[in-house]
Amino acid sequence: ILNVEQSPQSLHVQEGDSTNFTCSFPSSNFYALHWYRWETAKSPEALFVMTLNGDEKKKGRISATLNTKEGYSYLYIKGSQPEDSATYLCAFDNFNKFYFGSGTKLNVKP
Amino acid sequence: DSGVTQTPKHLITATGQRVTLRCSPRSGDLSVYWYQQSLDQGLQFLIQYYNGEERAKGNILERFSAQQFPDLHSELNLSSLELGDSALYFCASSAGQGTQETQYFGPGTRLLVL
Numbered sequence: 001i002l003n004v005e006q007s008p009q010s011l012h013v014q015e016g017d018s019t020n021f022t023c024s025f026p027s028s029n030f031y032a033l034h035w036y037r038w039e040t041a042k043s044p045e046a047l048f049v050m051t052l053n054g055d056e057k058k059k060g061r062i063s064a065t066l067n068t069k070e071g072y073s074y075l076y077i078k079g080s081q082p083e084d085s086a087t088y089l090c091a092f093d094n095f096n097k098f099y100f101g102s103g104t105k106l107n108v109k110p
Numbered sequence: 111d112s113g114v115t116q117t118p119k120h121l122i123t124a125t126g127q128r129v130t131l132r133c134s135p136r137s138g139d140l141s142v143y144w145y146q147q148s149l150d151q152g153l154q155f156l157i158q159y160y161n162g163e164e165r166a167k168g169n170i171l172e173r174f175s176a177q178q179f180p181d182l183h184s185e186l187n188l189s190s191l192e193l194g195d196s197a198l199y200f201c202a203s204s205a206g207q208g209t210q211e212t213q214y215f216g217p218g219t220r221l222l223v224l
Contacts, residue, residue, distance in 0.1 A: 032210040043112070043200060043215040044153070051210050089153065096166035096208045098143075098155040 002026050004092045006101035013080050014109055020076045021104040023090030027071035032093035035064055035075055038103065039086045047075075047088075080108040113137065114203050114216035122222045128189040131219045135182055135203030141165070142184040143204075143213060144176055148197035159184055160207050191223045 005024045013019050025033065032051045036044035048057040053068040061078045077084055087103040113136035123129055135142050144156040146169075155168035159178035170176075173191075178184040188195060198220050202213040 034213070043217050044202075045112075046212045046214065049210055049212055091153075093209055096158055097168055100153040100155075102152045 002092060002094060002099045004090065004099045004101040006088075006090060006104050008104060009102070010105040010107070012107045012109065015080060015082060017080050017108075018076065018078045019080055019106065020074050021088060021106075023073045023075070023101055025071050025073075025090070025092040025099075027069060029094050030068045030071075030092075031095045033066055033068075033073050034091040034093060034098070035073070036089040036091065037086050038089055044089060049093075075104075077106070080106070082108045082110050084108050112214040112216065114201060114214050116199075116201055116216040116219050118219060119217065120220050120222075122224065123191060124224055125191055125193060127191050127223075128187065129191065129221065131186040131188070131199055131201075131221075133184045133186070133201030133203075133216055135184070135201075136214055139203035139205050139214070140182065141204045141206065141208045141211070142178055142182070143202045143208070144170075144184070144186050145200040145202065146197045147200065147218075148194070153200075156186070158208055165208060188221070193223050196221055196223045 035047040038044045050066040055066040087105045089103045092099045115134045140161045143158045146154045156170040158166040176186045198218045200218045202215045204211040
């Protein structure tokens with residue numbers, strides 16, 4: 001079983017703060033790294049699929065970077081809003097086998 | 111709404127029973143994935159089907175089986191149910207064979223085994 005770790009486990013920020021969290025994964029047999037946003041009582045929603053070392057992707061105020069050589073990805077949220085409150089999950093894609101981290105639970109206070 | 115549908119939404123059954131969960135992928139998607147979210151574990155990948163064929167297998171128990179039909183809908187069969195099988199079961203779909211593709215998750219089926 002591959003180990004995918006996310007940190008921190010939870011984060012409480014004020015509206016307007018920028019924040020970031022980490023996903024660590026094995027640096028071998030890498031095919032892709034998936035980021036998801038998961039709101040309570042809903043299902044995971046895909047944010048990014050990252051495939052190349054050095055990849056940077058952006059969607060609105062959310063961006064992500066990827067370092068496959070050292071086995072980590074960062075997710076950044078600029079100017080957090082209450083609607084950003086959710087659990088952010090990463091999944092290591094080992095050629096069609098997916099290993100999920102336990103997520104970072106973000107709470108943005110108005 | 112991701113376009114992926116799952117039925118039923120909720121299922122309550124007893125130990126030793128057998129249940130079938132159904133998933134319809136987004137229109138045009140050929141791959142279906144099944145995941146299990148239990149209380150004590152995170153999201154676990156169970157199995158993937160692509161265009162009717164099994165493509166990848168994760169932590170799926172031998173008591174569980176799945177298939178994908180010619181119309182591309184998929185069913186996950188859980189048999190000899192145990193208390194520990196109580197979980198939220200998601201299916202997801204993607205357009206092609208899977209690796210490096212965006213997956214779209216359905217709303218899930220919540221299974222309670224009593």
